[in-house]
Amino acid sequence: MAGCSPNRFQELVEEHQADLYRLAYSYMKNRDDALDVVQESILKGLSKLPTLRNEQSMRVWMTRIVVNESISRLRRRRPDFSYQEWDGPAEPEQNRDELVDLRRSLDLLDPKLRTVVVLRFFEDMKLEDIAHVVRAPLSTVKSRLYRALAQLRVDLEQKEDL
Amino acid sequence: MTQSGKQQLDQLRQEYRKTELPPELPYAVRAAFLKARRPRRMVRRLVTAAACLFLAFLAALNLSPSFAQAAAQTPLIGPLAEVLTFTEYHVATDREFIDVRVPEITGTSFPELEDRINKEIQEKIDEDLTAARTRAKEEYEAYIATGGNPEDYIPLTISFDYEVKSCTEKILSFELERFEVRASGFTDLTYYNIDLTTGKTLTLADVLGPDWKKKADAVVQAAIDAHPENFFTAEMGGFTGVSEDQRFYMNSDGNPVLVFEKYEIAPGSSGELEFEVPIGE
Numbered sequence: 001m002a003g004c005s006p007n008r009f010q011e012l013v014e015e016h017q018a019d020l021y022r023l024a025y026s027y028m029k030n031r032d033d034a035l036d037v038v039q040e041s042i043l044k045g046l047s048k049l050p051t052l053r054n055e056q057s058m059r060v061w062m063t064r065i066v067v068n069e070s071i072s073r074l075r076r077r078r079p080d081f082s083y084q085e086w087d088g089p090a091e092p093e094q095n096r097d098e099l100v101d102l103r104r105s106l107d108l109l110d111p112k113l114r115t116v117v118v119l120r121f122f123e124d125m126k127l128e129d130i131a132h133v134v135r136a137p138l139s140t141v142k143s144r145l146y147r148a149l150a151q152l153r154v155d156l157e158q159k160e161d162l
Numbered sequence: 163m164t165q166s167g168k169q170q171l172d173q174l175r176q177e178y179r180k181t182e183l184p185p186e187l188p189y190a191v192r193a194a195f196l197k198a199r200r201p202r203r204m205v206r207r208l209v210t211a212a213a214c215l216f217l218a219f220l221a222a223l224n225l226s227p228s229f230a231q232a233a234a235q236t237p238l239i240g241p242l243a244e245v246l247t248f249t250e251y252h253v254a255t256d257r258e259f260i261d262v263r264v265p266e267i268t269g270t271s272f273p274e275l276e277d278r279i280n281k282e283i284q285e286k287i288d289e290d291l292t293a294a295r296t297r298a299k300e301e302y303e304a305y306i307a308t309g310g311n312p313e314d315y316i317p318l319t320i321s322f323d324y325e326v327k328s329c330t331e332k333i334l335s336f337e338l339e340r341f342e343v344r345a346s347g348f349t350d351l352t353y354y355n356i357d358l359t360t361g362k363t364l365t366l367a368d369v370l371g372p373d374w375k376k377k378a379d380a381v382v383q384a385a386i387d388a389h390p391e392n393f394f395t396a397e398m399g400g401f402t403g404v405s406e407d408q409r410f411y412m413n414s415d416g417n418p419v420l421v422f423e424k425y426e427i428a429p430g431s432s433g434e435l436e437f438e439v440p441i442g443e
Contacts, residue, residue, distance in 0.1 A: 007325065010195050015433070017191045022181040035190045042194035102170050103177075121171050122178040154167030 009049055012058050013042060019123070020066050026118050027070035027111065037073060041065045057132075063119070064133045071111045105152050113148040116141055189259075189319050189343045196254065196261050196321075243270045243334045243358050245326050248280065257302055258295070259317045262287065265324040267334065267354075272361030279354060283338060286352075287322050290340065294320055319343040327411040327419075332358055335412035349434065351421060353411045366408060369418045370439060378404040378420060381439045382427075393428045401427040417441055 013020070017038070024037035044065050052061055106114060115134060119125040127145075131138045248266035253259070264287055266280040298318035305315060320342045327335040333355065340350040355364040366374040382401055386393045394400030409421040415438075422428070422435040 013195075014188070014191060017187055018183055021183060021187055022178060025181050026178060031184050035184065035187065038187070039190055039194040039197075042191065043198055046195075046198045099170060099173060103174060106174065118178070122175045149167070152167075154171060 006046060006049060008055065009045065009052075009058070012055065013045070013062065016059065016062070020062065023063065023066050023118070023123065024070055026122070027067075027074060027114075029107075033073065037066060037069050041069050044069065060125075060129050060132045063123070063125075064135070067115050067119075067133060071115070074111060102152060102154070109148060109151060113144050113151070116144045117148045117152075120145060186316055189316060192319060192321070192341070192343060193259060196252070196259060243329060243356075244268060245324065245329075245334070245336050248284070255317070256312070257315065257317050258298065259319040260291065261321040261323075262291070263323050265336065265338065267336075267356070270334065270356065270358055270361065272358075275356070275361045279356075286338075290322075291320065294318060294342070316343070327353075328414045328416075330358075330414075330416070333364065333412050333416070334358055335364075337411055349424065351409060351423060351434070353409055353421070355410070355412050355418075364412070366404070366410060366418060369412070369441065375404060377442075378408065378418075378437075378439050381437050382420065385437060392432050413438065 020038050020041065021034055024041070025031070025034040028034045028037060041062065045062055048065075052058060106117065109117070112134070116130060119130045119133060120127065125133070127138060127141050131141045134141065136144075245265050245267050248264045250263040252261050264284055266283070267276050270276055295318065302315060306312060320340070323339050323341075325337045325339065327337055329335070335353065335355045338352040338354070340352075356362075357364050357368070366378060370377050382404065386401060396402055404420065409423075410418045411421065413419050417438050417440055420437040420439060422437075424430050424432075424434055426435075428435060
């Protein structure tokens with residue numbers, strides 16, 4: 001079956017609502033804004049539904065809409081907004097400092113670089129799919145990932161882990 | 163460095179996966195879809211998706227008067243059974259979010275059957291909504307009386323919708339879906355499977371034969387055996403065999419599809435489950 005009907009789209013979105021919310025929350029860092037992003041993304045998705053070629057690409061496609069919506073909202077956000085208002089979850093005593101550093105560095109990363117890290121490591125997306133999400137060549141995605149990891153001072157033992 | 167970068171990232175990954183989901187998420191998602199739908203109310207929607215139309219045939223009717231005449235005289239074709247929206251209504255206030263499409267069947271050549279099913283559906287929806295609104299009104303008053311902030315109130319959110327599962331000359335099968343959000347979303351599904359040649363409601367025995375239970379059980383059990391971790395065990399109230407009133411619909415291949423609601427035989431994370439039972443020979 002070609003395309004995706006609005007009803008089927010709704011089913012798929014409801015099925016993946018937790019993923020969409022988590023992704024939005026990773027940018028917005030608060031509940032209300034993340035919910036707004038999810039809602040706005042649904043409206044955008046519905047209006048662009050005729051351009052969705054098949055169901056299989058729905059995840060990539062919807063991820064793209066959520067990422068774009070989140071980033072454009074971050075840009076519009078008051079300049080005095082600070083992630084320092086957000087403490088993050090508690091963690092075991094050991095490793096606390098390193099983890100806090102890493103979390104903070106991740107939050108301060110340029111959204112374009114952070115997107116690649118989040119999608120690759122937290123959403124387990126393939127690099128090819130990420131390239132579709134951010135509409136950039138695969139080589140650009142790889143280079144963003146390396147730059148991001150360098151800034152985060154994360155040394156993966158094996159680059160193949162990417 | 164006491165930890166490798168990979169381990170640290172994995173820890174952040176776990177935090178990410180554990181992001182707390184707000185209880186109003188399903189409501190917000192539904193609300194977005196309702197919002198998108200609302201402007202279209204102006205144009206009274208013809209329910210093309212639900213109607214069982216043989217498009218090529220209709221095109222021929224439009225194009226060729228002689229073909230239409232010939233068709234009208236052919237008793238085989240007869241009236242086309244379809245499911246239409248009898249009525250639809252929407253309420254969107256701070257306290258209620260109601261989105262209802264009431265289906266009705268027509269063109270089956272069994273008027274009493276149509277009346278009975280249409281009446282049953284309409285009464286079911288009416289009674290349900292009346293009860294839900296009364297309950298929600300009491301809850302709201304109790305919520306305010308105990309100092310709740312009206313702005314934080316999660317409105318009563320209910321929708322009724324339907325979907326045609328299959329429609330052939332012989333069988334009409336459709337789903338009536340009731341969805342309600344309170345703390346999380348709940349879906350109730352009712353199926354109508356009509357034998358258009360006899361005007362009776364189909365049972366699994368009609369479709370699968372006398373050993374329907376054995377066939378149906380085998381399909382479900384095979385799926386459970388393949389991934390037992392996704393299902394409740396029998397001790398936990400899991401699958402113990404299909405029941406006499408097992409929910410099912412008929413798909414376009416003419417096979418019955420068993421439907422289990424969320425939590426019926428598996429944890430909520432598995433959602434609603436469907437099992438197609440091939441009719442075989």
